[in-house]
Amino acid sequence: MTAQQNAAAEPVPNGSGAAAVLAAGIGSFTLASLAIAADQIAGVKSAMVFYKPTGPLSGVTTVAVVVWLAVWAILEGLWRKRTVALGSISAAAVALLVLALLLTFPPIADLF
Amino acid sequence: MEITARGLWTLIHGMGFGGLYLLACSGAMVEVGRRYAPSAPGPATADDETFLRIYFVAMAALAWLTVLSGTYIVYPWYRATPPAGTTNLAAYPQRLLMSNPATIGWHSIGMEWKEHVAWLVPIAVTMAMAVFFRYGRRLRNEFALRNAVLGFLFASLFAAGVAGFFGAEIDDRAGVRGGSTIHLMSGAQR
Numbered sequence: 001m002t003a004q005q006n007a008a009a010e011p012v013p014n015g016s017g018a019a020a021v022l023a024a025g026i027g028s029f030t031l032a033s034l035a036i037a038a039d040q041i042a043g044v045k046s047a048m049v050f051y052k053p054t055g056p057l058s059g060v061t062t063v064a065v066v067v068w069l070a071v072w073a074i075l076e077g078l079w080r081k082r083t084v085a086l087g088s089i090s091a092a093a094v095a096l097l098v099l100a101l102l103l104t105f106p107p108i109a110d111l112f
Numbered sequence: 113m114e115i116t117a118r119g120l121w122t123l124i125h126g127m128g129f130g131g132l133y134l135l136a137c138s139g140a141m142v143e144v145g146r147r148y149a150p151s152a153p154g155p156a157t158a159d160d161e162t163f164l165r166i167y168f169v170a171m172a173a174l175a176w177l178t179v180l181s182g183t184y185i186v187y188p189w190y191r192a193t194p195p196a197g198t199t200n201l202a203a204y205p206q207r208l209l210m211s212n213p214a215t216i217g218w219h220s221i222g223m224e225w226k227e228h229v230a231w232l233v234p235i236a237v238t239m240a241m242a243v244f245f246r247y248g249r250r251l252r253n254e255f256a257l258r259n260a261v262l263g264f265l266f267a268s269l270f271a272a273g274v275a276g277f278f279g280a281e282i283d284d285r286a287g288v289r290g291g292s293t294i295h296l297m298s299g300a301q302r
Contacts, residue, residue: 012250017243017257024239024264028232035228053188061183061231068235090260097232097267104228106221 015079018089023075025093025100027068032103034060036112113299117291118189125186126279129178133233134276136171137269140240143167145262148251161248168241175234175268182230182275189288190223205286215285222278230275236268 037044038056048059102108115123143164147156194204201208209219240261244251251258 012247014254014257016246017254017260020239020242020246021257021260021264024235027235031228031231031235051184053191054183055191057183057187057227060228061179064231065235086254086256086260090256090263093260094263097236097264100232101229101267101271104225104232106224109224 013079013081013083014086015082015084016076018084018086019072019075019079021093022089023068023072025096026071027064028100029096029103030067031060031064032100032109034064035104036109039109040112113296114293115296116289116293118186118288120294121181121185122283122288125178125181126276126283129174129181130272130276130279133171133174133178133237134269134272136167136174137237137265137272140164140167140171141262141265141269144240144244144251144258144265148249148258150252150255152252156249156252165241165245165248168237168244172234172238172241175237175272178272178275179230179234182279183227186288187227189290203290205282205288208286209282218278218282218285222282226275226278226282229271232271233268233275236264236271240265240268 034044034048038048038060039045045056048056048063050062051058146152147160147164189205191206192204194201194207198204201211206219206223209215209223243257243261247254247257251261
């Protein structure tokens, strides 16, 4: 076995991967939730105007990206050297992503 | 043959960054799905891994450039408010769409969905890139992780497709135009 194959075969804790996947799911869901809040609540709408020409979209996306990166950094710190239940974590992340896709669709978002 | 500066930016945003992302995304899914599957015919080499790393960096860059140019360059022109008494709304695409019951849905559903769903794309592909940088060829043995990456890539393809479809249709009905005029070339008279 070559050195390259050895390196590829060495087990690596799956915590980093789980942290990245779950953070992406949480970030996506945060984006969709904030978009609904900014659409439905006047106070949130005005608070999300970080850049006037773009309107609330600027704040919604900036806050969602900050939340995503913060959650990712925290989970990475917690799980980096650990092996975690990746199957259930991935399932939760994908569920959050699917919810985010649905909640950004205006006819569904307007139900709230 | 001329194009306006705003029209050119719309083209760069949609057909340049966004269109290239759509093309690249399906390629990444095939590569991850085929080469990094447990049943792949041979091991992925270091060269394969380097290639896909560069490919993911390019995809992430395209995704971020698409949403940033859309949100901070093109969208402000789209949602500009006309001065009171303006009757020609050609320079105000959002208001133009909203002024007609036959086109209002392209804003209230199309643009409202597009402007948010598109932002799921850079989140998904940046995650996929980070996972690939960390695990590379080891993804072959990490079934759940590989499947999650594929799931997020598929969702990003869907989201980019939605954004691209509505972007093209809205541009057809109420395109962002204006700014300085750029002369591309002269045509022959026949």
